[in-house]
Every structure is written in C-alpha cells, then in structure tokens.
Amino acid sequence: MKDQIIISKATIDRLPLYYRTLRRSQEEGLEIISSEELGHRLGVTPEQIRKDLAAFGQFGKKGVGYFVRELIRNIGEILGLDRKWSFAVVGIGHLGWALVHYRNFKALGFHLAAMFDVNPEKIGQDIGGVIVDPIERIEEIIKERNINIGVIAVPQSQAQAVADRLVGAGVRGIWNFAPCKINVPESVKVVNEDLSVGLSSLSYYLGRML
C-alpha cells in the first residue's frame, strides 16, 4: 500500500459504493467482475474505478478482472471496516431513533455501544439490548466501553456542547447530523451529514431544468 500518496476525498467516498455493490454482486453468485461491469452497476466509469483502486495496490488480474471476494476483503481493510468500530448516538429524537435502528451499520461492521439523551422518558429504554443513558454519564461510559465514534443527533443549539464532551471523553471521530459547523481539535475527524443541503440542491436543479 502506498501510504505516502494522499488519496483524494472523492476516491474515499466512492470506496463504500464499490464495497456495497461488490457485496451485492457476491450475493448474486458472481466470483469475478471487470471494472467495466462494476462501473455499469454503479454508474461510474471503468477508468475511474481502476484509478481509485490502483491508489491502494494491484488488486486485479490483467485480462481477467477482479476476484469479487478478494476485492471485498481488500476494500474492507482499506476502509477499516474489519476493525469493528464502536459508536454512540447522542440525542434519541426522531433522527437518533432512526439511526439506532438503521441496519446497514451492523452490516458494515459498526457496533452501537451506547445511546444518550436528556429526556427522562427516553432514559432507560432498551433498543436491541442497549440502554439509553443520561447524558451526564457520557464521559464515563465512552471510556468504559471504548467507544471511538460519536454521532451527534441533538438540536443545533446543543451540538457544540455535545461535541466538546465527546472529544473530552476521547472519541476520535464525530458524525454530525446537526445543521451547523462544530469545532474540534485537529486530531478528531468530523463528517457532516447535512440533510438540508441535499434538498436545497435538488431545489436548485429543479428550478433550472426546463
């Protein structure tokens, strides 16, 4: 693996799509796939796929294609999906509730290890064997359960405060659903998931298309 080379964000964001499509292809019984075929299933050019993969090594066989099982394993390792990250969801409102029930996370090797809320009605609820804890215990529980990722699903007004506590408790990554910027030390990676961007850009394009 070429560790020196900086890989583009665009490439990283495509890898999960490759991974998912390969797994689906595997379920269909496919053992070998060409960049042509994979590209067709994904809506990405074959050149793009080969270039993206080449950044990490040589996974294919010339004149043959890629072995599906092997490529799944390789991409999984690149993405770190073999590490079984633990995550905590903070804020069990409508969105948090949807997130803790989202099945694809488990399929990707992520483990829901804790949930937090301020609302006494939510606290104590059991979701798939995990209990909603009061937000006061966030530092304690995150350390205790070795949680790496914090998911922010609280209102905007509390997002920064929650981020600060998550960082203080030692998480290394934050997945932020609050529609605002959050400030964290450089050692912590933030991925923003801003739902209003998608809908607004759709509005933009609809306004232009005849």
Next chain:
Amino acid sequence: MKDQIIISKATIDRLPLYYRTLRRSQEEGLEIISSEELGHRLGVTPEQIRKDLAAFGQFGKKGVGYFVRELIRNIGEILGLDRKWSFAVVGIGHLGWALVHYRNFKALGFHLAAMFDVNPEKIGQDIGGVIVDPIERIEEIIKERNINIGVIAVPQSQAQAVADRLVGAGVRGIWNFAPCKINVPESVKVVNEDLSVGLSSLSYYLGRML
C-alpha cells in the same frame, strides 16, 4: 444572472450553507457581513465565497460587504427556495418518520404534501395534518396535489419500483435515501443521500490518523 455558465456542483452545495449561516447572522441582528466574516463562521475561505457568489451576479458593495437581508433573498432565489416546493415521503419507517418530523425543511420553504406506506398500521396516521396514504394511491395523489419532489425512504429492494412510480406520476426530483443507484429518465434529477458513505469514510480516516 449568467445563465450560460455552468456552475460547479461544489458551488451549489455550498450555497445552502451560506444561506443558513446568513439567516443565523440575521437573527443575531447583523445587517452587513464581509466575505471574511462569513467565511470565518462557515469554515470556508473568503475568496471561495466571493467566487461562488460572483457566478450568479454582483451582490456585494465594494469596500463595505454584503447586506445580509439582501443576500439571503438572492441566494434563496438562486436555490429556488422561494418556490414552495411540495414533496412526498414514500416509506414511513424509522427514517421516513424522522424525515416527516424534520423541522428545517419547513424553514427552507418545503411543504410536506403527502406520505405513503404499504403497512396498514401506518396508513391513516395523521402527522401534522397530513395523512399517510396507501402506496396504491401514489399516482393519483401526486398529480392531484401537484407534488414536485419524491423522497424515497423504503428498503433497497423496493427503491427502483417506487422511483418508477414517482416518475410516472410526474415528480421532477427524487431524494433517495435507499442505499442503491436508481435509474430515472434524464429529465428527473436524483440526489442520493447515502448514510453508509459518511460512516465508512469516517472509518477510513480514523484508521489513518495516528
């Protein structure tokens, strides 16, 4: 407005962020803002902001900055937020439930006009004055209520079928939460909101950061 020039997707995706930050600045009582200050609040360079805005016209005053109220109106028009788009959510599972309760949509001028599900327990439910209808009535209701945007929140296996019906019923845009590609005619714009991408890329970066 320079209609000829193709505006980059990156620019379009930043406009909603500008819009939101400007509205918040306005709530704080700010009447004039410089690209410097706006950039600081957003985490974007001032040059980037000026370039993005310049693609649509001259909204600022040299030596002064941008009038907040005016710029909000201008960006709102560019994004088409003044058009009061109507949208329908298909699939009132955990995610669909969260979406129909998401308040920011209304604040952006989007109107939830219909909901659909196959589950008899969901059908007939009233959410904020809108009733969940059986999916059989999708064509009829979308036409009747002049719905422009369809939101797909059904399982992957049904996403394409729902997309086909939405397109058949005449929606012009689809906001797809199912983790798969959907095929539509060129005249229909699709925005994919794939939650597993965000989490996977977070996993990637965590694996690399020391």
Next chain:
DNA sequence: TAGATTGTTAATCGATTAACAATC
C-alpha cells in the same frame, strides 16, 4: 482622501478522462 472589501483575472492545484503498454 484613505481604508476596506468586492469582483475578476491569472496561477496553481487536483481530479477525471483518454490512451496504451503490460500481461494474464
């Protein structure tokens, strides 16, 4: 007028596409 800040042009950087040699 002097200071500030935009809008725009030029320079740089990065990502995609095209082409093709290597090789299974």
Next chain:
DNA sequence: TAGATTGTTAATCGATTAACAATC
C-alpha cells in the same frame, strides 16, 4: 497465440487559491 482487461502515464478538464484593479 489472440483476446481481454488491468495498471499507469499523459492529456484534459475543473475547482481552488492568489493577486489585484475597481470602487464604495
């Protein structure tokens, strides 16, 4: 061997950053 398909280099395209003239 002939056909197919990768991996990689070169060419193009697009987006960001830097610089500065215009002007409030």
